Amino acid sequence: MTEILETEAAANDRRRAQVRKSLARRNGAETRFKMLGLASVLAAMAFVAVLFGNILMKGVPAFWQYNLDAEVYFDPAVINLPERPVRQAGQSEADFRAEMLGWQRRLALVNWNRLIVAAVENAGSGVEVDDRAAVSIIDSGARFVLRDMVAADPALIGQTVPVRLLLSADGDNWAKGKLSRDLPDNRQQLTRPARDAIDALIASGAVHPAFAWHIFTNVDSRASPASAGLAGAFMGSFYMMLVVILLAVPVGVASALYLEEFAPKNRVTDLIEVNINNLAAVPSIVFGLLGAAVFINIFHLPLSAPLVGGLVLTLMTLPTIIIATRSALRAVPPSLRQAALGIGASKMQMVFHHVLPVTFPGILTASIIGVAQALGETAPLLLIGMNAFVANIPATPLDQSAALPVQVYLWQGNENRNFFEERTFAAIIVLLGLMILLNALAIWLRTRLERKA
Missing domain, CATH: 1.20.5 (Single alpha-helices involved in coiled-coils or other helix-helix interfaces)
Structure with a gap:
């Protein structure tokens, strides 16, 4: 034992x-x-x-650019203009417009660079700089700034006014130290007098960095790269996202509701479901080819228009919204549907009064994330011509425009790498900021709706 x-x-x-x-x-x-x-x-x-x-x-660093605080004397000897036309009693609209156009034409022919040269010399505290060097360190768009000031207020002629002038792209590069000082003069982008003038102006405090608000308010520019901005591309992206929201969200949600709640389960619906899942994995550039073939070649919609870009992005976003909405509908417990039908609700009432409100957080999140994904797409927009240089802010979705991701692509390929490399990353920051805001909005709305539910 x-x-x-x-x-x-x-x-x-x-x-x-x-x-x-x-x-x-x-x-x-x-x-x-x-x-x-x-x-x-x-x-x-x-x-x-x-x-x-x-x-x-x-x-x-691209959000800060060097500026020259100068005293600009609007010399009457340079701005040799008659008084601004005033419409006389009995004068026809056509005659007044012709007179005004003539005055504006003479205003545009003024040699504004002479005022800029004088302003640079006066701000230089005795620094000798030739006319060519003085013009090269100031952005070429400065002359249009002075012209617009006089056009808005002709009384400035003969006065000395403090004006902040933006340095040119090469001048900004030199001021920020992005250009090597060891290179010989024949390999420098600025002449020796221009470089010496910038150094002297920085030492005197006349040239200093300031926040570049024009990145958000100006359009792209090839003639004045230092003043190039994202306003046109931002409005183009805004119109495209507006088209996506108005088309992709209602069509996607309605399609998901029909397929999940009303469509009979047969081979046709199975085929549709398989194709929707396959479309979600199709490369975005294929949608660009489709948009170029259908919307531009067949329907003859305008090239580079936000409307075409929005339609292409709508096709690309639809599968994502449909799949996410169907997933949210499947997550609703069957008991909710059975209870609604048991108390006498019709199928339509059951879906729209009981099931759909429960799925609002998931549908809304999927829609916003789909829109955020569409905001960052570049390849399909290149194929419908939105990589063309457009120097205007689009007034309607039918006007030619760029888009934020395409603007990043264009600036990345600019030949002035020293200046536009920073500007490219600044555009990426703006684009990422918008996408983060959209995703944060989706999270906030989902949390708020879930709390209410």
């Missing part, structure tokens, strides 16, 4: 040892899995931090 008890005790000890070893092995595997998961999360966060850090480090 004693031997039997000892044998059983030994067997129990072996089993306990095996259990302990198994538990230790499983606990070790669980710990390793947790560590790998944590390492993966930390690695992903590190990569995102490096990405955003690199973008911010290179893009934030």
Whole structure:
């Protein structure tokens, strides 16, 4: 009997040892899995931090550009203009318009660079600079600024007015130290007098950095790269997203509702579902080819128009919204549908009064994320001509325009790499900021709607 008890005790000890070893092995595997998961999360966060850090480090300096605070004398000898026309009693609209156009034509022919040269010389505190060097360090758009000031108020002629003039792209590069000072003069982008003048103006405090608000208010410019901005591209993206919201969201949600709640389950609906899932994985450039073939070649819609871009992005966004909406509808418990039908509600009432309100947070989140994804698309827009240079802010979705991601693409390929590299990253910051705002809006709306539900 004693031997039997000892044998059983030994067997129990072996089993306990095996259990302990198994538990230790499983606990070790669980710990390793947790560590790998944590390492993966930390690695992903590190990569995102490096990405955003690199973008911010290179893009934030572009939001500050060097300006010259100068006293501009609107010399009457240079601005040789008659008084601004005033419509006389009995004068026809056509005659007054012709007189005004003649005055504006003479205003445009004024040599505004002479005023800029004089302003640079006066601000230089005795620094000698020739006319060519003085003009080269100031953005070429400055003459249009002076022209518009006089056009708005002709009384400025003969007065000295403090004006902030933007430095040219090369002048800004030199002031920021992005151009090597060791290169010989024949390899420098600015002449020696121009470089010396910038250094002297910085030392005197006349040239200093200021926040570049014109990035948000000006359109793209090839003649005045230092004053180029994102206003035209921003409005183009706005019109495109407006088209996407007005078309993709209602059509996508309605399609998902029909397929999930009303459509019969047969081979046709199965084929439609498979095609929708396949369309969600189609490269975006294919939608650009489709848009160019259908909307431009067949329907003859205007090239480079936000309307065409919005239609192409709508086709690309529809599968995402349909799939996400159907997933939200499937997450509704069947008991809710059965309860609604049990109290006498029709199927239409059951879907729109009971099921759809529950799925609002998921549908809204999917729609906003789909719009944010469409906002960052570039390839389909290139194929419908939205990479063309457009120096105007579009007034309607039918006007030619660029878009924010396309503007990034255009600036990235600009030959003045020293200046536009920073400007490209600044445009990326603006684009990422809009996408982050859209995603934050989706999270906030979802949380708010879920709380109400």
